[in-house]
Every structure is written in structure tokens, then in C-alpha cells.
Amino acid sequence: MPGIVNWIKTVFSLDKSARRTPEELQAAFRARYRSFRALLTANNNALEAMAEMEQTLQSGQTFSMAFVRSRSTAVMVNVYKMIQHLTVLSDGRYHHLETVFEKISTHLNDTLEEAPRVYSGEWIIPLTRLRRTMADEVGEKMANLGEVASLAGVKTPPGFVITVSAASYFLSANNLAPEIDRLLQMLDTDNLAEVYTASAAIQQMISNSRLPADLEEKIYSAYAELEKETKNDVTVAMRSSALGEDYAGASFAGQYHTELNIHKEFLGQSYKEIVASKYTSRAILYRLQKGYLHKDIEMGVGCLAMVDAAVSGVTYTRDPANPASSWVILNMTQGTAQRVVDGTCNTDLFLVSRQSPHMILQHRGANSVNSSGSGLAFPDILTMKWASRLTEIALILEAHFGSPQDIEWSINKQGEIIILQSRPMVAAIGAAGSDSFLSESESGEESSLCGLVIGKPCIASENGHFGFPQNNEWSIDKQGENNILHSKPMVDGTDEEDRDNSQDEQGAGHPLLRGLITGSQGVACGPVYLVRSSVDMLQFPKGAVLVVEHPLPEWAPLLTKAIALIGETGSVAGHLATVAREFAIPAVFGVVDGLKKLTNGDIITVDATNRTIYSGKREDLLAQAAQQPDLMAGSPVQGILRNLLQHITPLNLTDPGSPYFKSNYCETLHDITRFCHEKAVVEMFRFGEKNHFDQRAAKRLMGEVPLDWWVIDLADGFREGTDITDKTICMEDIVSAPMIAIWEGISSFPWQGPPAVSVRGLGSILFQSTMQQGLEPAVASPMTAKNYFLISKNFCNLSVRLGYHFAMIEAYLSDLLTESYVTFTFKGGAADTNRKIGRITLLSEILGQFDFRLEQKGDSLTARVEKRPIEFLRQRLKILGYLSLHARQIDMVMNNQASVNQYREKFLTEINAMLSKS
């Protein structure tokens, strides 16, 4: 058995040169313990950040690139710290971890710091040359418009695009990117005021930058071409056309700037302002919410000759609330289309059959109501003709682009339909697949969309008709009139009262108000918050119901905080309605006197689907509400987080006993944390084994218990004021919590083995008796010596001899669960195989009953409990204390199974008695 002899020699430091003084030992212990503790803290921090990243990804909630970056940094720095501390604890072992870490962090950095694309294409492209495939150069909106322009029978305004390459050139010529990035990354996006400040600063910075002369020249020469094509000094509309703006599922509706009626001399300034509108507060928040990267969005700017619009509008080729519908929706108003999408005016709405000859199925609108506020003007013949022609074009576009479209158009004074924009339509969340509207209409009930009439006409129109250009070339099919299915005046929605009243009986809340339009379906409950100005906006509380007069696009940032939206005016085609649908925030428009009748702080339930607002909380309605969608689905930021997590969270190293539990099998940062933690604990356990101390520095423990017990104070293990020159110490002077617990175990029952002839002699007797059996080789005399406690206030390492084998108990008790542990190592063993196994089996059986984690290797047994409350660990220490003394008895009877059983029963009984006493 030379192994154990050497081991014991090491423990007791027979090699004098390596001995340490108590001061050195204390310093070594403190340094070591400090590293250990720091490693555990880093471990906690790393795991916490990992969990946060995972939860955020799973929850579907919005997160920013700044979040992804800061949490990645936290994980990486903390894992790095763990490696450093483990290196200290293990005296340089496991250095291979650094290589592994380096490899993983390179992956992570590459993912995080992906360089922005460099745009080096043409600066100007005329609309006639544009096609859908050029979206990367000019943005989705203009690429689509170019495609529209290429279709037979569809007209667009003449114009050109200033490409994203031009914008990128403009920004880089002024070296703006670093400062913009800095401002954005420091932004606390929950703080609206801060977002506004940063947004204003960035926009100003861009607007005030110089347009490079070569770019300016190109813009003006393209403008000169446009003049030739149209007329001198033609005014233009400048439209933002950002990259990724019209991705399916993200419309960026109204997030950027459009400027109308721009004169020649303002081209440059307007261009800069539109490029700057990439950083409006609502665009910043929108990108955040949807998970787009600022650097991935570059601004193309369309420069289109102004259309002298007589009538403008927006066409949805499908009903957003009901994608399976068989009609298209036309919203129209006089003048430019901007008023429709701004939500500032009420519009006429037509439902037009998708079937040729495209009859008007229903008409609701400002102009259908005459000046006395009652009666209905049927759409005139001209309107029907235009509706039919517009529908025809809308269906061409839908067929060409292959999905329902949201089309903005104008009709010029010459009577030409000019398409200004066509983009994929955003359907309402949870839209029904059935023809619900039509069936309801046919059954004579009000439909979900029939509320599109708004009480107050906002367009002065003498005869209640649109001012369509009269010089048209089409004749009207008289059949049209007969095909209007359902049309009745509906001004204040009173005919819905009855149905709603019947619903009220289900719950406590009473209907307070009714709206006319479902902007976005759903039900939500929260406190009212009225917003009349941007000052109110800053104080908008999270989770409130936003109440506004007009649903302006400017309020869009509040939709990241609001749970519902109420507007006194507005249409389903407005930008804010589009954004509300995207965020799945219930929105009701046409709520007359909403601002007057609602008070800040009132709790209301908004049932947008049924356009009714109730006082209080209507649980029944809320229960039916749709689930929050994953706003970030498919976005670049979500993709990055998902990618990062692949290198961070999967855990491959699960079993410390496995041969694969090695540093070179670490594949993720989680693996490294697991490995470091495990090895750090092992290294800490080896403290007593690795540190040689001068036995003369120990104080002898005076007490009733037989055997020699010696104590070495590592740090604050003795009561303050203890005489350190004294060669002895009493239990009363010990303040080490784990030592006290062990001692309670040792002294709980009197020694029942061979009589304790003398304190000094017992070991010898035991020793002799085993020697006589000839089972143990000769050992050096210090063997017979002492049992050592190395202690601090919370730490204890006890080296104790169980007869002629050796055991070590080590513990650290802390309020911090992760750093608390108790470990018991039992090593060596006399006797034949049967006895050895018998002994270890007995110990395992007993310890296993008390939640110890057991590991048996050859003739050594390790038992551990970790991360448990102090009281739990104190109980375990008592058990170990008890066994360390009393298990000696079994050496004598190890070959007699009956006696072993008897002892096991005795031990268990006494342990339970001991534990129940405390």
C-alpha cells in the first residue's frame, strides 16, 4: 500500500522544506478562497446573462441589438474571468480552456460585429429602368414602383431614385456613422424623452451635413432630365424608400418621411432630411420593436414629379380583417392621398367586388351624407366607373406581385390613374378566414367594417360627390346601380346598442362608448391616457390605453407602450392602424368625443373587434383575446441572438464522471462554465491536501472526546481575544461554524469502541491491533499522531484518521448557495477486498440516505453535498463528524456481515436521534 503512505505523507508534510507557517497558510487560503468565490460569482453572472438571453428569445418580446451586445459581453467577460480564476486555483492546469474560449469568442464576435455592407452602385437610377430585383440598390418601395411602371396599362409618375449607395456615400463622406452608432447604442429605449433627444440630434447632424458636390451635381442633372420629360421647374414628391422597409410582415408604415411639392432649389435640403428620417424617433423605436438593425436600413429616396391630384386614395386588394373576402376596399378623398394615410381626415370607403365588372357592394363615407346629416347619396355614376377601373388595376398589381397589396394612388386632373405605391398588405392578427362581412351584410346585420363612416364630413363638397375629372373616356354600365347590395345611413352607430346590451349581462363592465371602425382587432384592458400633444406623449405610461383625436403616424412610438388605441377619427387604411395591426394592439376609431368622455386613469376594456369600450375590466372579453404575436419573428436581430445562443447555451458536459468531461470537449460557453465550476470545487477540496503546514503551529483542542485533535486557524476561526500564544484551545473559543457542527457530531455519542486507555494511546492500540493482523505495511510514526482542523469562520478542513485509513471532511458554509459545500473523502483501506468493499458500501449506504452525492473510485470514496442551505449542510457535517469517530468500530468486525448489519442499524438510529435532537 505505498499509495496511501505517500498520500498521507503529503498531507502531513513530512517534507520539511515545503512546510508553511500559519501566516503563509492563512494568506494562501485567503487568496485561494478569494479566487474561488470570484469564480462562483462570475459563474452566477454568466449563467444569469445566458438565461436572460434565452428567456428573451423565447418570450417573443422586443429586444435591441444593444441588449444582445451587452448580454453577450457579460457572458463572455464572466466566462473569461472563470477561466482566469480556475487557472489560479489549479496552478495553471486547464490552460487549454483559453484556446477553447478563444475559438468560441471569435465565432461570437464575428456574429456580433458583422461589418455593414458597402454600397458602391450607381447614385441615380431613372424609374423606367427600375425593377423589383433592384430593391437592394433603391429600397423596396421604389423597386416596386419601378416594377409597377413596367406593367402594361398601369401608370406611375415620372421620376428617378437616389440610391442607397448615394445615401451611404453622403453619410460616409461626412463620417457620420460612428457618432450615430454611439448615440444609438447608449440609448435607453424605454425612455421616450431620451429617444427624442437622440433622434433630434442625429437628424440635425445629418441635415446639417454637406451634400458632396459630385452627388449634388448628379441629382440636379437627373432633375434636368425630369424637367425635359414633364415641364420646367416641375415640383416633385420625395419619398423615402428604405432597405427592408416593405419586407413581408414589416411595413414600416409611415415611419419615414415623404415630402410633397418640393421646388427645384430645395432638392438638396429635402434629400438630406429624408435620409435623416431614417432616425425619426418612431423609426428608431419601430426598428427596435421589430428587430431590425439600424445599419441594415439604408435610405433610398424616390424623386417623383408631383401629380396634380383631383382624387386620391388607398386600395386594399383584400379586406385586412378578412383576407378571404371577395371584395377590394377603396378609401378615397379629394386632393392628395397623404390625408388618407395620415389619418387626419375621414374618407369615403367603397367595397368593390373582385369580380368583373367590379360593382360597388357597399359605400360608407363622408360624402354619402348630405349637409343635414341624414339621408344617403348613392355613389354617382362617375364614382362607380373609377371604382371599377381602380379595382381592375389593383387586381393586376395583386396578380403581378402575388400577394394582397396596399396601393396608394391619385387621379390627376387629366383623368389618369397614377399609382404612387404598391406594397404587401398587413393583415389583421387573428383575421378570420370566412366571408364574415358579406354573410353578416346579407343577413341584414351590421358588419365589422360598416363603421367606416365618420360623423363629421371633413371635405367640403357642394354636391356630396367626388370632384372627379369629367373628361373621361369611359361610359358607365347602368347595371351598376342595381348591384349596390346594401346601403343605409349609419351616422352614430345607435343601431348596434341592442346587440351590445345583451353582451353586457355577462360581465360587470358597462359599455361607455362605441367606435365606428376596427383599426386593429382584439381586446385589451388598462388605464386611460389622453394624448393631445407631444408633451403628453412623454409621460405616457406603459400599459395604458392611448386616446387621441386623430391617429397620426407621430403617435406610432406610443404603440410600443400602449395596450390599446382609441381615435376620435381615423380609417382602417391609416398608418397608425397599420402599425397597430402589426403590433397586435387593439384599435378603435371613430369614437366620438373619446377625449371628452374618458378621463386619465379610468380603467376601461377596449373591445376593438366589436368597436365597444367598457368601463372596468371585462375578464370574459379579455379571455377571448388573441395571444401576443412574436414581434421579432424572422428579424435580423432575432437571427443574430439565435445564432449567438448556439455557441453559448447548449450544455454538452453534463457528467463530471464521464471521460469526455475535459476542457477540450467544451464546445459552448455554458460547457466552460460547467467545467470551471466543477474543477474549481475539486481544487478547493484539495486545499488541505495541497498545503503543507507546520504541525507545531497547531493548537491542541482540550475536551472530553478521546483522540488527539489539533486546530490551525486560517482566518477568523477563533473567538476574538483568544490568546494566540496559548498552545491549547477550547471548543468555546472556536467560532468556525462548520467545525462546530462536525464537533457536535463527534461528541454526540460516547466512544463505544475499545476503551480509551489514554488519549495518546488509543491510536497506537488501534494501530497495533491492525498491525498484528499483518494487513498494513509499516508506516512512519507521525501516523499515530494527530487529527487536524484547518478553520476559518465559515470554512473547515478536518483530516482525520479512521483507524488505519484516512478521511477528510471539508466544508464552506455561506448564505450564498452556490459557494456552499460539504465534502467527505475516504481513502485507503486495510484488509482484503471484501473488507474494503464492505466498509465503503456501509459508508455509502449511510451517506446515500442523507442526500450525499457519491463517487467511488478504487479504494476511495467521495461524498458531496453542495448548494444547500446552511442548516442542511450543518446536519450533514454532524453526520460526518459522528461517522468519523464511530465508524472506527467496524474495522474490528468487517468480516462479519451480521455485525456489520447490526452496526449499520446502530449508526442510523444514533444519527437520526442526533438530528432530531437539534
Add this chain to the structure above:
Amino acid sequence: MALFNVLIVDDEQEFRTMTMKRLSKRDILCDGAEDGEKALERIKKGDIDVVLLDVKMPGMDGIETLREIKRLRPLTEVVMLTGHASVESGIDGMKLGAFDYLMKPMELEPLLEKLKDAYEKKKMQQDKIETAQIKRDMAMPS
């Protein structure tokens, strides 16, 4: 009686003065420097225990400054401040021997705790070296 000395290195005047004011109230002796060069000058004069160092500064950047500080005064502990979270500067800082990093903006309490930890480490290292020195002196009395 001041607990220890901290040098705050940041090009943002407002941040510097605010932090100095708040730390001084907690009995920490503070000094400020607006860039890397000024920081090194101040450190050469001595008496700095812990440096709070912004990573992103015009001129000599934080990482470069850290490298110099560690060369001049290996025992001085440095806590890095990363305004915009850059993973690389976080890790690079740690590799060059920074004590830890903090993300701007931060609360006072975590900052204090971090500075105290850094100082404690510095003191411990110092004690260790002193003890070793005394031991050497005693072994070989001149």
C-alpha cells in the same frame, strides 16, 4: 479619512464631475483626467489605487491607456467603462489585466462595490509583495 484614491478617465466632462462628486461623498478621494495622456501623467505622480477608465475616448483610446497603466503601475487596478457595449473591448480589457468592466450608464452602488473590490485586490497584492520583501530582508540582513 479617504478610503482610497480613484482616477476617473473620461472625455465626457459631465460624467467625470458627476462621478467625482458622488464618489467623494462616499469618502473616496477622486481625481479626473479627460484623456489617456493626462491619465498617465497623473498616474506617474503616484497615489492612485484604482482607475475608472472609459474605453472610448478620442486620442489615445482606453485599451491603449490600460496597457500603459499596467506597464507603469502593474498593481494599479483598472475598471473599464464601456459606453456602447463592445464585446471585444470588454474581453480585450480583461486580457490586458483590467479588474472588471462596467456598462455605462451605471448606478452608484454597483460602481462603488466594483471600485472597492478592485482596491481590495490591489491591497492584497501589495501586502503579499511587502510580506515577501520583509521575509527576504530578514533572511539576508544587510
